[in-house]
Amino acid sequence: MAGHEKQTLGFQAEVSQLLQLMIHSLYSNKEIFLRELISNASDAADKLRFEALDNPALLESDPDLQIKVTFDKEARTITVSDNGIGMSRDEAISHLGTIAKSGTKEFFGKLSGDQQKDAALIGQFGVGFYSGFIVADKISVETRRAGDSAAVRWESAGAGDFSIEDIDKASRGTDITLHLREGEDEFLSAWKLKSIIRTYSDHISLPILMHKEEWDEDKKEQVIKDEFETVNQASALWARNKNDITEQQYDEFYKHVSHDFQAPLIHTHNRVEGRSEYTQLLYIPSRAPFDLWDRNKRGGIKLYVKRVFIMDDAEQLMPVYLRFVKGVIDSADLPLNVSREILQESRDIKVIREGSTKRVLGMLEELANADEAEKKEKYQLFWKEFGQVLKEGVGEDAVNKDRIAKLIRFASTHNDSDSQTVSLADYVARAKEGQNRIYYVTAESFAAAKNSPHLEIFRKKGVEVLLLTDRIDEWMLSFLSDFEGKELTSVAKGNLDLGALEDEAEKQQHEQTQTDYVELVGKMKTALADKAKDVRVTFRLTDSPACLVADEHELSGNLARMLKAAGQAAPDAKPILEINPDHPLVQRLKYETAKFDDWAHILFDQAMLAEGGNLTDPSAYVKRMNEMLLNMAA
Ligand code: ADP
Numbered sequence: 001m002a003g004h005e006k007q008t009l010g011f012q013a014e015v016s017q018l019l020q021l022m023i024h025s026l027y028s029n030k031e032i033f034l035r036e037l038i039s040n041a042s043d044a045a046d047k048l049r050f051e052a053l054d055n056p057a058l059l060e061s062d063p064d065l066q067i068k069v070t071f072d073k074e075a076r077t078i079t080v081s082d083n084g085i086g087m088s089r090d091e092a093i094s095h096l097g098t099i100a101k102s103g104t105k106e107f108f109g110k111l112s113g114d115q116q117k118d119a120a121l122i123g124q125f126g127v128g129f130y131s132g133f134i135v136a137d138k139i140s141v142e143t144r145r146a147g148d149s150a151a152v153r154w155e156s157a158g159a160g161d162f163s164i165e166d167i168d169k170a171s172r173g174t175d176i177t178l179h180l181r182e183g184e185d186e187f188l189s190a191w192k193l194k195s196i197i198r199t200y201s202d203h204i205s206l207p208i209l210m211h212k213e214e215w216d217e218d219k220k221e222q223v224i225k226d227e228f229e230t231v232n233q234a235s236a237l238w239a240r241n242k243n244d245i246t247e248q249q250y251d252e253f254y255k256h257v258s259h260d261f262q263a264p265l266i267h268t269h270n271r272v273e274g275r276s277e278y279t280q281l282l283y284i285p286s287r288a289p290f291d292l293w294d295r296n297k298r299g300g301i302k303l304y305v306k307r308v309f310i311m312d313d314a315e316q317l318m319p320v321y322l323r324f325v326k327g328v329i330d331s332a333d334l335p336l337n338v339s340r341e342i343l344q345e346s347r348d349i350k351v352i353r354e355g356s357t358k359r360v361l362g363m364l365e366e367l368a369n370a371d372e373a374e375k376k377e378k379y380q381l382f383w384k385e386f387g388q389v390l391k392e393g394v395g396e397d398a399v400n401k402d403r404i405a406k407l408i409r410f411a412s413t414h415n416d417s418d419s420q421t422v423s424l425a426d427y428v429a430r431a432k433e434g435q436n437r438i439y440y441v442t443a444e445s446f447a448a449a450k451n452s453p454h455l456e457i458f459r460k461k462g463v464e465v466l467l468l469t470d471r472i473d474e475w476m477l478s479f480l481s482d483f484e485g486k487e488l489t490s491v492a493k494g495n496l497d498l499g500a501l502e503d504e505a506e507k508q509q510h511e512q513t514q515t516d517y518v519e520l521v522g523k524m525k526t527a528l529a530d531k532a533k534d535v536r537v538t539f540r541l542t543d544s545p546a547c548l549v550a551d552e553h554e555l556s557g558n559l560a561r562m563l564k565a566a567g568q569a570a571p572d573a574k575p576i577l578e579i580n581p582d583h584p585l586v587q588r589l590k591y592e593t594a595k596f597d598d599w600a601h602i603l604f605d606q607a608m609l610a611e612g613g614n615l616t617d618p619s620a621y622v623k624r625m626n627e628m629l630l631n632m633a634a
Pocket of ligand 1: 040041044082084085086087095096127128129130174259
């Protein structure tokens with residue numbers, strides 16, 4: 001005996017919170033505890049099999065990995081046992097007393113206290129081992145790590161602390177015993193437990209064993225025999241024939257690999273032969289995980305080699321912009337002793353990643369281009385959850401850029417709604433005759449984009465403009481200069497070029513106006529020398545007197561503000577002030593002398609405010625405005 005005294009330790013605060021919340025919010029789904037415990041047992045077997053590749057002695061004389069589910073009616077307990085990797089004392093303390101996921105604190109900070117909403121969130125977080133407390137008021141875990149002789153018993157009533165003590169345990173692995181709460185006796189039935197296992201855990205590739213039962217004529221009841229029988233199919237789901245797998249089995253397998261609670265949106269299952277031979281079973285979740293924005297988070301793909309589990313989260317198998325994809329890839333070519341380092345160099349892995357990326361894009365295209373309403377809706381759902389991540393692909397995946405560009409959806413002046421439903425192909429199909437550009441505006445919010453003065457001429461001419469308000473948009477656009485031969489053009493950058501959208505008469509009239517305003521423009525340049533890089537007449541405005549534009553090759557005002565907000569250095573480029581010759585304020589300015597400078601500054605500052613910018617000297621603006629108002633009142 002290693003001689004540790006029995007110790008009582010506190011749970012990490014988040015564990016206590018998770019337990020509280022879970023017991024109440026998942027009660028209507030309580031039978032899932034068995035799925036979660038079996039899922040962990042299966043993972044433990046996978047880990048042992050993997051470690052045993054290097055160290056076969058770990059398997060001792062017991063190489064047949066399996067899971068046993070037993071129950072005791074008298075004691076009112078259910079026990080899930082595995083002969084997998086087991087846990088050392090330290091592992092039991094940290095794995096069963098803390099939550100190791102990154103972002104846990106933030107996640108719990110987001111919970112609202114509204115049980116229904118929080119229940120949905122908790123499923124997304126993954127409940128795992130702790131779900132046993134939904135039906136148990138005490139859980140006892142006896143575990144011995146493979147290769148160790150020491151074993152421990154971990155015990156808790158789920159109320160804030162647990163105890164840990166040294167014990168003797170004859171074999172490696174973990175026995176988890178649930179002491180059922182009052183009223184949960186329905187689970188003390190072989191029939192019930194078997195039906196739960198067949199529903200939720202049939203896909204587990206290890207045998208799940210339960211005692212056989214036999215009808216006893218004398219006692220007139222089922223009696224439990226010493227022999228065991230296998231309850232599930234016990235073959236790797238992805239290796240089975242597609243036609244033999246039900247949707248529910250696919251869904252349950254997804255929940256096992258992803259630790260998600262909800263069914264996935266869609267899956268793709270293929271055996272690939274040729275240069276490289278592998279099977280892929282890939283899923284797109286129906287909801288973004290809480291840590292979607294953590295780009296350092298490893299991917300969600302489990303790598304197997306010839307059915308042997310090799311590693312979780314093999315990030316080399318999927319590009320970062322598809323980090324939301326979950327599933328399994330089973331290679332027939334890789335050596336069993338691959339490490340993360342080898343994966344980075346491997347040709348086979350590169351081929352698998354390319355093939356899997358294409359599969360995922362294909363799966364998305366199938367939804368995006370479908371005629372069926374159900375698939376279309378699924379695509380919108382996907383876009384809402386993961387669209388911003390997919391956009392990263394435009395910059396990161398040069399090979400598939402065109403395919404990704406077609407999958408992107410935008411808000412647009414076409415329907416003036418902030419839901420992103422318009423594709424570049426939709427836009428091009430609606431383009432005016434002679435329109436050789438795709439116009440867009442970027443802004444910090446949908447309202448600012450929709451009401452941008454830069455859109456005025458486009459609205460007047462009935463030309464559609466894409467409304468871009470996601471943080472990533474400007475970055476993405478720097479990689480997307482054209483689509484189907486049409487240049488993507490910011491309506492707020494450079495000289496407005498309406499090309500063939502302007503007729504000859506308009507062009508001539510514009511030239512005349514330019515000449516008429518040469519003098520005013522010159523005076524304004526002088527007055528605004530500190531603020532504006534240039535002043536010029538524009539025909540893009542109909543209602544507003546003036547607007548700001550960025551020079552062709554400079555950062556847009558929106559991007560500069562975003563960079564600064566993120567604490568990054570952004571060059572202080574001065575914008576160009578464009579004035580609307582049809583606006584009465586601008587027309588009056590031609591004849592203004594005394595207050596000319598003030599008016600010029602007011603026009604500039606208003607244009608800055610209209611695009612959501614900040615004034616460098618707000619009090620000077622207020623003073624000038626008030627003076628003008630007083631003059632009017634006088
Ligand atoms: P998750 O499985 O999502 O990591 P859990 O709360 O279900 O979270 O389990 C926490 C950890 O406890 C697991 O990651 C694993 O390391 C360990 N664990 C749970 N069950 C077992 C088991 N049967 N055998 C070995 N380790 C286990």
